[in-house]
Amino acid sequence: MFLTATKPQEKDRLGLAGSGQHDGDGTPHVWFPDAMSLLVDGPYLTTTDLRVLVRRYANQISDMERSWQIRHDAGLLVEALDDAWQRGTTPGIPADEHIGKDLAKLLVDLHRWIMSHPDRGTRLPLPKLLRTTIEAWDGLPNVVVMEGFTFLTPVQRHLVKTHMTRGQVHVVMRHRQHDALFKALEHTHRNWWPASTRRLETVPVSPAGMASLRRSFKLGVSAAPSPLASCRGYHHRHAEVDACLDRIEAHIASGGKADDIAIVTPMRGQYDQLLREQAELRDLPVQIGVPPQLLLLTPVGRFVLLLYQVWVDGELCLEPAQLAEIIGSGWLGEAAQASATTLRLLSDQWFDRCRTADEWRTSLGQLVRAPDDGSTERLPTSLVGRRSELPSLWAEAIGIVSGLAERLFGTGPRTIGGHVRLLLEQLETLSGSPDFSIEQQIIEEVRLSLEEAADSGGMELEAEEFGEVLVALSQRYREAEEADGVAEAAPEGQVWLTTPKGIDVVSRQLVLALGFDATQVPQRFTPGWPIPREDLGVHLDIQRYLFGTLLWSASQELHISYAENTNRGPVSASVYLDAVAPVQHTRAPTPSPPATPPPTTPDPGVWRRDEYLLPQVAVYGLCPYRYRAEMLDERAGVMSDEFHLRVIAEVALLETTFDNAASARPVDDMAGLRALLRECYVTARGALRDAFPGLSEASWRVITERTGENMTYLLDTRLSHVTDGPLSVEQAWSRADVLRDGDHRIRLKTTVKHMLQTPSGRYFLHEPLVLRHFSYPEKYTENVDLELVERQDASVFRTRGDALRFIADGERLLNRGNPSGDDVDRIRDLASQLILSIERKAFPKNPGDHCAHCPALTTCLGRESR
Structure with a gap:
């Protein structure tokens, strides 16, 4: 009998296989686990079977934390059981200092539970059968040659020790005397070193090389x-x-x-x-x-794993992140794959609380009916307004996933082979969906890994358990021999x-x-x-x-x-x-210039526009890189995470309150205005919940509290001097202020969302618009002059508070009937300097405290998600 220590060795040694080292198809096997399993009489419990049994043991434990821990450590516990069985001892006995009494008791209980479990039948763990086979050695070869065994498992050591007393064992390995590199071999074979060793002189594989x-x-x-x-x-x-x-x-x-x-x-x-x-x-x-097992961790392979994680207690339980990963895999077509990023951006606003098919259906229906009137300019909803087919595309994907999962889970317990065949049959229905050669190739390789899994394990498993087997199949190389490439x-x-x-x-x-x-x-x-x-x-x-x-x-x-x-x-x-x-x-080599210089296009020189929005200019002053990102990519300026959505919801709640108040009749005094705004606020709050269905109750408590604080500040501080009536809220208008750069006329647009009309004049309610672009309030000092500083040829504000004050003062000053004066000139001068930097195409990054809450942060860092 000839045995190799690793699977890679086997290819070059198949011709040395003995007469009893061929399977039923006549294929030779010399790798130790495969060759020895041929000698075992009857079926046995595989590693996969043992993992399933350990998880079943955990499921019947009432202590949820302990149950989760056992499931989490199932691979390590199977490894400990296997080691004890290889040594011929009962797991956990004796309880040595290394594993401790609690773990020893757990291993004893696991051993007894597995050996008495009805699903085990007459099968025993493979290490126990191997020890029995080695000790019996009935009709087996007298001579065993083992090559390359740098390390010995307990059962391999048992084979050497046992067979030396009745036959011959030759362990062949590389070794060079008096060379410290080979000292590890002496540790492995210390029981027979050096008395039983013999030196064989060899020549290099390639004398010239x-x-x-x-x-x-x-x-x-x-x-x-x-x-x-x-x-x-x-x-x-x-x-x-x-x-x-x-x-x-x-x-x-x-x-x-x-x-x-x-x-x-x-x-x-x-x-x-x-x-x-x-x-x-x-x-x-x-x-x-x-x-191939590692390909299950690729996006295409993850689709297969997720199919077994989205069906719980007989119904769909699909999280937004799971749906994004599924459609991003490519299995459901190119159009769905291209929409995965948009779905992720929408998740916190619309889908964070969706799990069942009904919840998804409801949220997608609300999304279809969401307004696209400009009020959603920084909300993820704006991305759907330009692609109205997305909700129906996602609904179709959810239907396909739900149907697949229902069919996979609806057939009852099966062997691993049965589950693999069912899975492949279902995947055949999607075989025409991926349109890319790379995905097709990965799919075929994943198929191979699944077909190999069909030959392991004889127990019948529920679909959920089979999903866990697939996860273990993809991750086992980190936990066991596959990490070393030995298998x-x-x-x-x-x-x-x-x-x-x-x-x-x-x-x-x-x-x-x-x-x-x-x-x-x-x-x-x-x-x-x-x-x-x-x-x-x-x-x-x-x-x-x-x-x-x-x-x-x-x-x-x-x-x-x-x-x-x-x-x-x-x-x-x-x-x-x-x-x-x-x-x-x-260092990385510097690319050499091409032999023929590529054709060059003339530099456009100045990048000019005829019109700018005041908030956009302020965004440039805060961070030129963010400004460019938002201009080039509609997704860069979208405020999609829960922090930003809470602030935008506050903005929307205030603006909807003022919109409702604008449609009401004027009131006589501040007491009437307070009552009107309170009534409009309650109405707006009820309607706005439908526009942010993904936000949690905790988030809405924060939104309600902060909005109430803003309303109190508005009425008690900014409008405290207003006493007489009639009072009314007027809706938005826009104004374009003209700036000049030589002969170039530039319109600087400002928008006032709401104003309070009183007998003595109008009062600006500009705070919501400021929040809409900068996502959080910032106190600023009104008595300090606004100044710009230079950063890499670009003019920028010193702080984010300065950028906010620039918007607030610009809206207030430039929307007067005839804006003039030093303060107005100062705003115009700052806007002109910032626009000049934009036209020079200077877009450096301006890092600072504002980066922590920047909507373009992921674009800046080159990542898809935070």
Whole structure:
């Protein structure tokens, strides 16, 4: 019998399989888990079965917090059970100091519950069956050869120990005497080292390549780059990945194959998506291989996972974020996919409280009837006013998702294979929806991962449990062996992306090692839980060995690199790189100019408009970058999160109150005005709730309280000197003030939403309009002159309070019957300076306290959501 330690080794050793190492189809298996499972008589409990049973155990616990914790740690608990069964002991007995009494009791209870559960039938956990098979060893080969077992699990150690007494066990591994890199092997095989070891002299895989490569990494070598080996530090991870892809392209261009290349990184999750994205942008002639299970975490794969999370207690339970992710996946068509961002922007205002189909139907109906009269200019509703088909598009998507989920959940318990077949049948109905080749390819790869899952586990599962199995399938590589690449075969015809543990005992012509910085290599030592790990000394020996796998896995070329700046901040090279070779620090190359200069278009010089709105000019004065973002993208100025919506709701409540008062008859005095506004306020508050159905009751309490404070301030402070009547509220009008820049006439428009008409004159009620553009009130000092400061060729206000005062004073002063005077001239002069900066196309960012509540913050930071 021939056994390999890792799945990647199996491909090159299939020809060594013994007579009993073939399945029913005649396919040979030499990877230890697959080969040994062929020897087990009858069905057994798989890891998937055990996870399901642990979650069922948690479901019958009345303590909700404890139940959630067990479900959350199901993978670790199964790992602890598996370790005990491999050792031949009862889980949790004895209760050693490492796991503690509470965990020990839980493991004992889990063990007993699983072994007595009726769904288990006659099946036993695979480790228990393996130990029984090893101990019986009836009719099995006398000679066992194990290659590449740098580490031994308890059941593998049991095989070696047991079979040595009645047959022959040969463990073949790389080793070099008196070399500290190989000390980890001595820890693993300490029970038989060195008395039972024998040295076999071997030659390098490629004398011309590997021997020269190793010489390049000896201490004292010059800093000149070697064509065969290099250690480099790049300014940023993107530059590191670009250099990696450059070498792949060069290797393919010289006649090499994708199967010749391996990318090795200690933290694969930090590079897999970036490598795929950069390869796609560069149109790389080969693909970067990623396990199909991980594709369930892509937007297209997430659609599959979400189908099993949106059906609760026999009805739809669909959150807005889930719907946005579903339509953004591409499964429901290109039009729906393009609307995902708009749906996210609308969620807090309209859909935050939607879950059931009826709630969605009601909110979408209200959205269709929402007014588009200009009062929604900074609300997400304005985005729908220009695309009236969106509500019906989303309603159709909800109907499709609801139908799919109902069919998936309505068939009762099935085996994993049954659930997979049902899921694939339902996905067939959507097979024509994604119109993009990339999505189509990912869908096919996700199908493969699901079909593989159909062969694991024999228990019947509810649809909800099957959904949990899919989530575990996509995340298990972070929790168990898949994190090391040990259980993944190298992809055919693709560049192999793996870890140092995955490439151990495997050779590739070109090895590209990424991310070998001081924070990742050596990996930080953390005590294992619930299974104790080795001590610090052994851990460091293992880390040195795993780094050494790079030096002997490359048969021709090896290039090790790291990024000096990561999302964790600046980092330095791994200490292991200092030990083997000087590190050359490299910056991203500056693109060379094209041989033929591209045609140039004449600079338009000045960007001129004939008309500006006063609030828009104030926005530029606060932050030129925000002004440009709002001009170029209708979504940038939309106030979509709950904080902004609360303030906009306050504005709308005040404005609706004044609108209602304007349609009423004049009153005789301030007491009558108070009564009128109170009546109009109550009416407006009831009607406005329908325009913000997504806001919670807590938010409405804040809105009501703050609006009452604003109304009190208006009546008791700003209008305290008004006593006589008749009094009436007048609605808005606009005025255009003319500014001159030489022969260029510029109209500066100001809008007064409401004014109070009294016998002695008009009083401006301008506060709501100020809030509409700046989303929060700000006190400002009226006795200090407004001034502008220069920032990167742009004139800007010193504070956000100055920008608010500019609007308030501009509305008040420029809307007089015949505006004139020093204060008016000052407003005109400030507006002229700001407009001149706009026309010069100066749009720098102006960071400050106002950034925390800026509606364009996500555009500024280059992110889709906060």
